[in-house]
Amino acid sequence: MSEPLLRVEAVSKRFGxxxxxxxxxxxxxxGGITGLIGPNGAGKTTLFTxxxxxxxxxxxxxxxxxxxxxxxxxxxxxxxxxxxxxxxVQPFAGLSVRENIAVGAHLRxxxxxxxxxxxxxxxxxxxxxxxxxxxxxGLTVVGRKRLELARALATEPELLLxxxxxxxLNPSEVRDIVPIIRDLRHSGVTILMVEHVMQAVMSLCDxxxxxxxxxxxxxxxxxxxxxxxxxxxxxxxHGAAARLAAREAAHx
Amino acid sequence: MTGxxxxxxxxxxxxAYGPILAVALVLALLPLATTANTVLxxxxxxxxxxxxxxxxxxxxxxxxQFSFGHAVFFGTGAYAVALLQSRLGLNAYLAFGxxxxxxxxxxxxxxxxxxxxxxxxxxxxxVTLAFAEVFRIVANASPWTGGASGALIKLDMRPENFQFAxxxxxxxxxxxxxxxxxVATRMMERSRFGAYLVAIRENEDxxxxxxxxxxxxxxxxxxxxxxxTAAAGAFYAQYFLFVDANIAFGTWISVEALLVPIVGGLxxxxxxxxxxLALHGLAEATKALAGRLPxxxxxxxxxxxxxxxxxxxxxxxxxxxxxxxxxxxxxxx
Numbered sequence: 001m002s003e004p005l006l007r008v009e010a011v012s013k014r015f016g017x018x019x020x021x022x023x024x025x026x027x028x029x030x031g032g033i034t035g036l037i038g039p040n041g042a043g044k045t046t047l048f049t050x051x052x053x054x055x056x057x058x059x060x061x062x063x064x065x066x067x068x069x070x071x072x073x074x075x076x077x078x079x080x081x082x083x084x085x086x087x088x089v090q091p092f093a094g095l096s097v098r099e100n101i102a103v104g105a106h107l108r109x110x111x112x113x114x115x116x117x118x119x120x121x122x123x124x125x126x127x128x129x130x131x132x133x134x135x136x137x138g139l140t141v142v143g144r145k146r147l148e149l150a151r152a153l154a155t156e157p158e159l160l161l162x163x164x165x166x167x168x169l170n171p172s173e174v175r176d177i178v179p180i181i182r183d184l185r186h187s188g189v190t191i192l193m194v195e196h197v198m199q200a201v202m203s204l205c206d207x208x209x210x211x212x213x214x215x216x217x218x219x220x221x222x223x224x225x226x227x228x229x230x231x232x233x234x235x236x237x238h239g240a241a242a243r244l245a246a247r248e249a250a251h252x
Numbered sequence: 253m254t255g256x257x258x259x260x261x262x263x264x265x266x267x268a269y270g271p272i273l274a275v276a277l278v279l280a281l282l283p284l285a286t287t288a289n290t291v292l293x294x295x296x297x298x299x300x301x302x303x304x305x306x307x308x309x310x311x312x313x314x315x316x317q318f319s320f321g322h323a324v325f326f327g328t329g330a331y332a333v334a335l336l337q338s339r340l341g342l343n344a345y346l347a348f349g350x351x352x353x354x355x356x357x358x359x360x361x362x363x364x365x366x367x368x369x370x371x372x373x374x375x376x377x378x379v380t381l382a383f384a385e386v387f388r389i390v391a392n393a394s395p396w397t398g399g400a401s402g403a404l405i406k407l408d409m410r411p412e413n414f415q416f417a418x419x420x421x422x423x424x425x426x427x428x429x430x431x432x433x434x435v436a437t438r439m440m441e442r443s444r445f446g447a448y449l450v451a452i453r454e455n456e457d458x459x460x461x462x463x464x465x466x467x468x469x470x471x472x473x474x475x476x477x478x479x480x481t482a483a484a485g486a487f488y489a490q491y492f493l494f495v496d497a498n499i500a501f502g503t504w505i506s507v508e509a510l511l512v513p514i515v516g517g518l519x520x521x522x523x524x525x526x527x528x529l530a531l532h533g534l535a536e537a538t539k540a541l542a543g544r545l546p547x548x549x550x551x552x553x554x555x556x557x558x559x560x561x562x563x564x565x566x567x568x569x570x571x572x573x574x575x576x577x578x579x580x581x582x583x584x585x
Contacts, residue, residue: 052461078463086461092454103451106444107463115444155463 003066005030005159005190006051011060012214013046020046022214023060028159033181033191035205035222037198039235043214044194045087048163051192052084053077064159078107083157085148087164087194091136097123098132100147104154118154126150126180142173149180153189160184162193166200174200198226210234268438272521276431283420292419296491298532299426300484304505305512305524306433307480312510313519314446315473316453318373321380322481322509324362324387327500329355329482330489331391334403339396344405344414348486355482356475363474367467372456381506388501402496405489414490422491429487430525433480437521440476449473450519481509515560517567526568531556 006028013021021043028034036044049055051062053074062070069077083104092100101119102112109115123129126146131139136147145165152160162181166174178200185191185204195201201208201222208225210218212234218225225231229241236244283292304326312318332351336342342350366379391397398404409415416422440446448469451459456466485505489495499505513519516527534556538549564571 054457054460073465074460075463075465078461084461086458090455090458090461092451092458094454095450099447099450103447103459103464104462106447110444112442112444112447115447151458151462 003063004028005065006192007061007063007066008047008051009061009063011047011050011057011062013043013050013055014058019214021050021057021211024211024214024216025060026209026216026219028190028192029207030158030190031185031188032206033185033193033204035201035208036192036194036211037196037201037208037225038211041213042211042234044211045163047211048084048161048194052082052161078155078157081156081158082161083152083155083159084161085152085163085165087167089144089148091139091144091147093135093137095136096133097128097136097139097147097150100136101128101150101154104151107155119150122150122154125153125183127176141168142176145169145177146180149177153184158190160189160191162191162195164194164196166195166197169197178204202226268442269435272431272434272438275522275525276427276434279427280424283423287420289419292423294532294536296419296423296426298528299423299430300488300491301508301512301532302525302528303426303430303433303487304481304484304509305516305528306430306437307477307482307484308509309477309513309519309524310437310440310449310480311473311477313513313517313523314440314453315449315470317470317474318377318510319380319474319477319506320377320510321382321384321506322477323501323503323506324380324384325355325359325478325481326485326488326505326509327384327387327391327495327497327502328358328478329485329487330495330500331397331403331485332482333486334405334489334495335397337405338403344412344490348414348483348490351486352479352483355485356479358482359478360471360475362478363471367470367474384501384503384506388497391501392497397497400496402494402499403489405493407493415493426487429483433483434521434525436476436480441521445469445472453519511557513567515557515567517569520567520569523567523569530568 004027008024008026010023010025011021012019012023024047036047038044046055050057053069053072053076057070061068064077064080064082069080092103098116098119101122102115105115105118105122109118120132123132126149128143128146128150131143139147149165166177169177174197181191181204193205205222207219208222209216210225210231217230217234218228232241232244233239282295286292304322307325308319308322329351332354333347336347336350337344362380362383366376371379392400407415409417448459448464451462451464452466452469460466485500512527512531513524514527515531516525517523534552535549538552560567
């Protein structure tokens with residue numbers, strides 16, 4: 001089998017006395033959507049910051065296309081084709097939507113006109129075409145999520161790290177964004193997503209990893225993982241899996 | 253820090269550079285309207301401050317890295333042009349070019365030290381202030397720089413020495429320097445470098461995630477910023493044929509350099525020029541009105557700054573744009 005796009009090998013991250021990520025490993029195959037779920041505080045976002053380069057792992061290796069990128073700065077990883085969005089959206093508030101996206105587009109398009117053209121094409125893809133000249137600070141929550149996605153896409157990544165793009169959206173907004181993510185995958189972008197909206201995880205992801213207290217406790221297709229007793233206990237507490245099973249048996 | 257939304261993205265060359273040339277042409281006619289040395293002298297000073305502010309604006313206005321010590325670049329340019337001529341006998345024009353280059357090098361060095369150690373915001377401002385003070389104290393103490401009595405450029409009024417009998421000539425040279433800085437700023441605004449610099453001002457982490465080498469961009473910005481402000485300093489020394497430590501590295505120029513873009517419009521091409529003309533026009537007017545009341549012009553300066561921050565946070569240009577926008581929406585409604 002060929003080398004996966006991203007391989008995280010026994011990565012740990014320690015902040016003082018806190019072991020936020022504890023020897024976690026995962027593999028992202030090219031062309032798919034891989035999910036990363038887990039209870040609050042499990043270390044999902046920390047793992048993302050390690051993959052995108054904003055923090056360096058304490059131990060372990062991060063391989064992108066077989067190359068160890070653990071020591072590279074975020075901008076160097078972006079140049080290799082790793083883009084991320086932020087869980088708390090980080091727009092360039094004083095700039096227009098077009099200029100926001102153009103910053104991302106400049107990575108592959110040094111000329112201003114090319115970058116602006118690329119920005120318009122990307123805006124079309126994420127449904128921001130009619131907001132191009134609006135100031136980013138004037139966007140709604142879902143608009144900002146689209147912008148976050150658009151800027152990352154404008155860097156023409158091979159691997160897109162989505163950190164809870166659906167968080168804070170209402171169900172109808174989620175239904176708007178999910179097809180965009182699906183389209184991205186069809187256009188050849190590999191996606192690793194942290195997500196709490198399980199309906200989206202179930203419908204989008206091929207493989208799901210479950211992180212709890214910094215450790216990877218399960219992996220597999222979404223349907224199997226959500227039935228895993230270890231996963232149920234991580235979310236609902238010790239003994240929850242047994243109680244659920246007993247209740248199911250009682251109701252027959 | 254939110255700056256103004258830049259002008260529409262795909263402006264033609266004429267729309268981008270036309271206003272700069274128009275302003276330059278109008279200002280160039282001024283010496284034809286008046287031959288009074290006092291007026292020309294005030295205008296040369298205003299242009300010089302505009303140039304120093306134009307340098308500050310690249311780093312502070314576009315890049316959001318507020319320096320409180322641009323005197324360090326101004327003074328380096330001023331001392332370099334004086335000492336290269338008086339100590340090393342260099343030709344005045346070569347000395348001018350060298351002074352700009354030395355100013356840029358000092359900017360790169362200070363930028364490397366501050367940005368490598370991740371200094372931002374008030375910490376960066378304090379470090380630049382400290383550098384300016386150190387340079388001032390050293391220039392004031394070292395015999396090589398002439399100590400407290402300062403450095404002189406030998407009076408030899410010939411064009412090949414960059415010395416002119418007519419103030420109008422100096423005025424046109426200052427105007428040419430300001431125009432070059434305006435054009436360079438506009439070019440920067442329309443380049444990838446400019447887009448990256450503004451992105452850093454708006455959100456440094458987001459810029460990193462999009463592939464911006466923020467350290468390199470900030471380093472380039474402080475180098476360019478220092479070069480432009482050093483040019484203002486070099487011109488100052490060449491104009492007065494004298495510098496001392498308190499003029500060259502004094503806080504007055506650090507304050508002027510940041511005041512004029514703030515008053516005129518942070519992160520805009522014309523901001524520093526508008527600010528310099530407004531402030532110095534006003535200072536001259538108050539001097540004339542309240543001539544016998546010492547410090548009246550300074551008190552007015554302070555009042556104006558407070559008003560500018562309270563009512564026009566994006567400067568005169570921002571206020572103008574806002575009023576224009578306000579009127580057009582009212583018309584549309």
